Amino acid sequence: MSELFTPHMTLLILAGAVATYLTRIGGYLLMSRLKNVPPRVDAALNAVPAAVLTTLVAPAFFSGGIDVTVAMAVALAIGLGFSSIPMLVGGWIAVMVMRHLVG
């Protein structure tokens, strides 16, 4: 109980760290083997950030509950005209109002 590290869990963590590092360096290793980037690969890479980040947003937006949906809609409206800090503040206020005042 008082020990800081157990062999089994430590091994698992080390293996997980290696697996994670492989994903982080993998795209670089693939890219550095491509001399000229074909247009379709370029278009695909261009779409990566919006595609990945959307998958972190959409499920919360549509199935996170009405309070989350309202907060995110407010943040989206703010985001069309302002930067991320007003978005975060506006969305946070909206969710607190929904949860503690509207019920």
Add this chain to the structure above:
Amino acid sequence: MKSDYTEGLRGSVPILVSTIPFAALFGAIAVSNGQTVGEATLMSAIIFAGASQLVGIELFGHSVPVWVIVLSIFAVNFRHILYSAAITPFIAHFSPAQKALSFFLLTDPQFAQTLTRGETGKSVSFAWYMGFATTIYVGWVGVSAVGAGFGKLVGDPRALGFDVLLPIYFMGLVLGFRKRANFLGVVIVSAAVSILAQKLVGSPWHVSIGALAGVLLAAVLPPKPVTTEAGPEAETRA
């Protein structure tokens, strides 16, 4: 160079608002799933990828074979392959050792901010990159340790409204890419497929599946002819 570092340090402070509750939550869950405080801290320090850490300890609690857990961690982190491919052109000037360290520190916000910075024409210096990563790393590892130490003392992030901050932060980043070719199509397809995948396959697979659908759409659509009005996108990856 020093100012680049401090600019980076400051630049990622807003990210702490969402990182700190998540790190505290991870620490608390890790300890309640049988990890020691040392192990929870080590996990945050060398894996440094929250969702996959939670998946790892969750599966460990179900006595799944180690190789299955490691494969799951790999799958959850699969998006980093796309990230590292996409930022490669912007950190080409880093030395091999700098690249090795930079890729270790490659997280969702690090990726998005590096890409945004690179494409708006600001230089992505090693000092800036390290500054931006330092705030996130120190916050993540430090608060994981504190969360593990205090265990159940961590409050409910929902009551404090912290749970909406991460999706809103990511939504702001998505909006930042709205001038890009195929933006609307990619967002709609990724959103639809990720929601479907979350229902049919489950989290966190919906991230990789949804993203892949959006990326495939962009690859399949006819490439835009390069005109004089193509904007900065056409030149950044000459």
